[in-house]
Amino acid sequence: MELTLTVNGRKVAVDVPTDMLLVDLLRERLGLTGTHVGCDTSQCGACVVHADGVSVKSCTMLAVAAQGSQVTSIEGISGAGGRNSLHPMQQAFHENHGLQCGFCTPGMIMSSIDFANRNAAPTEAEVRHWLEGNMCRCTGYQNIVASILAGTAAMHATGSVEAA
Amino acid sequence: MGNITGIGAAILRKEDKRFITGRGNYVADVKLPGMTYAVFIRSPHAHARLLGIDASAALDMPGVVAVLTGADLKADGVGGIPCGWGITGKDGLPMKEPPHPAMAHGKVRHVGDAVALVVAESVDLARLAADAVVVEYDVLPAVVGVIDALMPGAPAVFEDIPDNLCCDWEIGDRAATDAAFASAAHVAKINLVNNRLIGNPMEPRAAVAQYESSTGRTTLWSTSQFPHVVKLLMGNFVLGIPQHKLRVIAPDVGGGFGVKQFHYAEEAVITWAARRLDVPVKWVSERSEGFVSDAQGRDHVTEAEMALDETGKFLGLRVSTVANMGGYLSTFGPNIPTNLYGPLLAGVYTTPAIYCEVKVVFTNTVPVDAYRGAGRPEATFVLERLVDVAAAQLGMDRVAIRRHNMIPTAAYPYQTPVMMEYDSGDPTGCLDRALALSDWDGFAARRAEAATRGRYRGIGLATYVEACGLAPSRIAGRLGARGGLYESATVRVHATGDVTVLIGTHCHGQGHETTFAQIVSEKLGIPADKIEVVFGDTDKVQFGMGTYGSRSLSVGGSALAKSVDKVILKGRKIAAHLLEAGEPDIEFADGKFSVAGTDRSLKFEEICLAAYIPHNYPLEVLEPGLEEQSFYDPVNFTFPGGAHVAEVEIEADTGTVHLLSYVAVDDIGTVINPMIVAGQLHGGIVQGAGQALCETAVYDDSSGQLLSGSFMDYAMPRADIMPNMKIVTHSTRCTHNDLGVKGCGEVGTIGSPATVMSAVVDALSPLGITHVDMPASPNRIWRAIKAARVAQAAE
Numbered sequence: 041m042e043l044t045l046t047v048n049g050r051k052v053a054v055d056v057p058t059d060m061l062l063v064d065l066l067r068e069r070l071g072l073t074g075t076h077v078g079c080d081t082s083q084c085g086a087c088v089v090h091a092d093g094v095s096v097k098s099c100t101m102l103a104v105a106a107q108g109s110q111v112t113s114i115e116g117i118s119g120a121g122g123r124n125s126l127h128p129m130q131q132a133f134h135e136n137h138g139l140q141c142g143f144c145t146p147g148m149i150m151s152s153i154d155f156a157n158r159n160a161a162p163t164e165a166e167v168r169h170w171l172e173g174n175m176c177r178c179t180g181y182q183n184i185v186a187s188i189l190a191g192t193a194a195m196h197a198t199g200s201v202e203a204a
Numbered sequence: 205m206g207n208i209t210g211i212g213a214a215i216l217r218k219e220d221k222r223f224i225t226g227r228g229n230y231v232a233d234v235k236l237p238g239m240t241y242a243v244f245i246r247s248p249h250a251h252a253r254l255l256g257i258d259a260s261a262a263l264d265m266p267g268v269v270a271v272l273t274g275a276d277l278k279a280d281g282v283g284g285i286p287c288g289w290g291i292t293g294k295d296g297l298p299m300k301e302p303p304h305p306a307m308a309h310g311k312v313r314h315v316g317d318a319v320a321l322v323v324a325e326s327v328d329l330a331r332l333a334a335d336a337v338v339v340e341y342d343v344l345p346a347v348v349g350v351i352d353a354l355m356p357g358a359p360a361v362f363e364d365i366p367d368n369l370c371c372d373w374e375i376g377d378r379a380a381t382d383a384a385f386a387s388a389a390h391v392a393k394i395n396l397v398n399n400r401l402i403g404n405p406m407e408p409r410a411a412v413a414q415y416e417s418s419t420g421r422t423t424l425w426s427t428s429q430f431p432h433v434v435k436l437l438m439g440n441f442v443l444g445i446p447q448h449k450l451r452v453i454a455p456d457v458g459g460g461f462g463v464k465q466f467h468y469a470e471e472a473v474i475t476w477a478a479r480r481l482d483v484p485v486k487w488v489s490e491r492s493e494g495f496v497s498d499a500q501g502r503d504h505v506t507e508a509e510m511a512l513d514e515t516g517k518f519l520g521l522r523v524s525t526v527a528n529m530g531g532y533l534s535t536f537g538p539n540i541p542t543n544l545y546g547p548l549l550a551g552v553y554t555t556p557a558i559y560c561e562v563k564v565v566f567t568n569t570v571p572v573d574a575y576r577g578a579g580r581p582e583a584t585f586v587l588e589r590l591v592d593v594a595a596a597q598l599g600m601d602r603v604a605i606r607r608h609n610m611i612p613t614a615a616y617p618y619q620t621p622v623m624m625e626y627d628s629g630d631p632t633g634c635l636d637r638a639l640a641l642s643d644w645d646g647f648a649a650r651r652a653e654a655a656t657r658g659r660y661r662g663i664g665l666a667t668y669v670e671a672c673g674l675a676p677s678r679i680a681g682r683l684g685a686r687g688g689l690y691e692s693a694t695v696r697v698h699a700t701g702d703v704t705v706l707i708g709t710h711c712h713g714q715g716h717e718t719t720f721a722q723i724v725s726e727k728l729g730i731p732a733d734k735i736e737v738v739f740g741d742t743d744k745v746q747f748g749m750g751t752y753g754s755r756s757l758s759v760g761g762s763a764l765a766k767s768v769d770k771v772i773l774k775g776r777k778i779a780a781h782l783l784e785a786g787e788p789d790i791e792f793a794d795g796k797f798s799v800a801g802t803d804r805s806l807k808f809e810e811i812c813l814a815a816y817i818p819h820n821y822p823l824e825v826l827e828p829g830l831e832e833q834s835f836y837d838p839v840n841f842t843f844p845g846g847a848h849v850a851e852v853e854i855e856a857d858t859g860t861v862h863l864l865s866y867v868a869v870d871d872i873g874t875v876i877n878p879m880i881v882a883g884q885l886h887g888g889i890v891q892g893a894g895q896a897l898c899e900t901a902v903y904d905d906s907s908g909q910l911l912s913g914s915f916m917d918y919a920m921p922r923a924d925i926m927p928n929m930k931i932v933t934h935s936t937r938c939t940h941n942d943l944g945v946k947g948c949g950e951v952g953t954i955g956s957p958a959t960v961m962s963a964v965v966d967a968l969s970p971l972g973i974t975h976v977d978m979p980a981s982p983n984r985i986w987r988a989i990k991a992a993r994v995a996q997a998a999e
Contacts, residue, residue, distance in 0.1 A: 130224040139224065143405075180921075
């Protein structure tokens, strides 16, 4: 079916099968391989992107369900502060050693940005609870939690928060 | 020194940017023109005769390229998957080594055993076609548990190995140990299970292969921790591809933990299919597929006993373990519960007599091999649980009994009765700091306070020693290794003074691009951003054994350090010529070659330029260029060690365990980047805590079905499993490598299961409980509490 949507600020018109998953549209059709697939039961969160500003698991959403939506993937969040500039949440993951192998990282960052949009001053416990849907096998989560706390503060300090 | 990117600096990682912007390049991201997609058809039965495969309907479907089976492999003369270690039994005979076909023929031996490969123009078409392939099985009785496998009359996984015994292995002095028990005042005993785990790196395994008929070259992209070893094993033993015609690329790999350090059948099948069909073929494992095809970890059943004198001094240790190999021997399988287990049972104690026997057993389960820690967490768990049990039995304090038996720091180097000679360590120093940081002495008040809230509170500790830095080739060869275990590194200095490092280790999250750059930065006095670290491509990197066994820094880093030293040595010769001084008078420091006692000097970059533009250069005695290579074979293992303390609270009504604090004090030798080290410790500790609290692979005993076959059923640690950990390094230098490094990748996972379970059992000790098996799930703990209360009421 004919699908029109906006991906990372760019208008996209594609003909897709109705059973195509959003993650396959991004990875296979649009070449946006930053969004990863780490499981087949919607548990791991490596595939998290934003649809209209809200985090979704792109392995569990049909591409056609994104008709007319604004979809943002990990490739679409940097550069707001100029070429090569990182999003505050990306910067926070870098500065707090919030990633090791990097496979869960795009989903972690996209999920964290949604969290930051909803929470101005979260506690560590709230961050840990939010991450129920994002698995990491490398970091033991400690530095991811630190990254999200720092990134959330930076987003609110720099006004890069979006109303959900 | 003024070097802000050298050894010891917590610099941010050089590799981060591509990952945080979604520009990593994983195998699943590889796309080639004309690529086809493959799906494996896997056995739904744990044990069955393969009667026939009818692919005719599938082959009629549009877009289907081929359906290939084990019979096709056999017809093409494809060899079986080789095992990398051959161990020797008590009887002096080699282990039983049955064939391991890349796809089953004749019989399937575990759920998930591959029986056919469907290749089609898309993954969806391949999946549809796979459903249309009819595989006929004659289902046989299956055996799952190691004790059952050794029972008379148990189903035989291999017909010619009727007792399912791969090897009956031993280490230590049995007679001396028996004598120690005969003279003991006390004997403490424990029976325990080390539960099977599934490693689950977040990136599923994947392989892409391409054959170029015009050049005869084959390229395999694989999610591998050791691409050069895959090239050697697959090229030489399985597919017969000459080494110079085969390239293996392991690009960005999303976590390994051992799971990706084996030569897997899928790599060989995909490569064979690409060559046979002359089209690029891609396979990406689904997670549920990985649950039944990634090699799994642990799975021991153990009886252990400790002989003690009247003061609580350890006199002897006797351990009998049965270890599960699953349905086939994986690359390192037989090495893990033997050579990486028995020699670790001395721990950090002076126990004079140790004897350990291990029966290595086949079952109808997924093959078992190394998983982060690999043998050493199992050894630590046995020893430390036994020490706790002994302390309770003798009425001794758990700290006091450990201090009473610890190897004094002054006694290093220390020869244990089970092969290892520890070069350095400070176990009491680690213990002291762990106790202080955890406020061990203030625990009684915390326990009393928790009791007022109806909770059982416990504190636990464990010490450990690890043998890593795998490995001295000569020793490994004696133990059954079929390869060398050195590492290689090339330092390519460009004319501008920028440096490219080509190293045979593989990074899949450990931060090598940063850590190795820091070593070069330190030695050459140039900033880390002028250094690029390249790995994971056999066409670029000379050779390498890859990354496992916490070896990258101590073996690979040592090779790198040697190469940098050679660069400096050559630089001194060039500088001596240019500065018209004798070579012995040339000093190198802070990136400058100087004539001692003068103000004459040349910058490193000036020497590099002279090496590549040799107009004024001693060409008669020195080659131009500046590139050096080293192969480093370690003289001994390295021995990290440490002491960990954990504190838990248990809800009496639900059995839920809350892990409240965790302190780790580790001796890992020289620290190159403390930020990266802390990250390795965090991840390792949570993997061990996962085993202790939630993770376990569950097979149905009668059918051999994996019941915990997805993230719905296999409880991976989530972010709320524990609070922030306190990580402290308390290092003594390794004495046999120049950097003084030991390794830190596995220490967390080695120390934490025993530590967490010590705390859990301590919490339950008022109920008379002295041991519970892992994982300490709410169900298991609730049942233990209930049983203990019934028993107490009956008294």
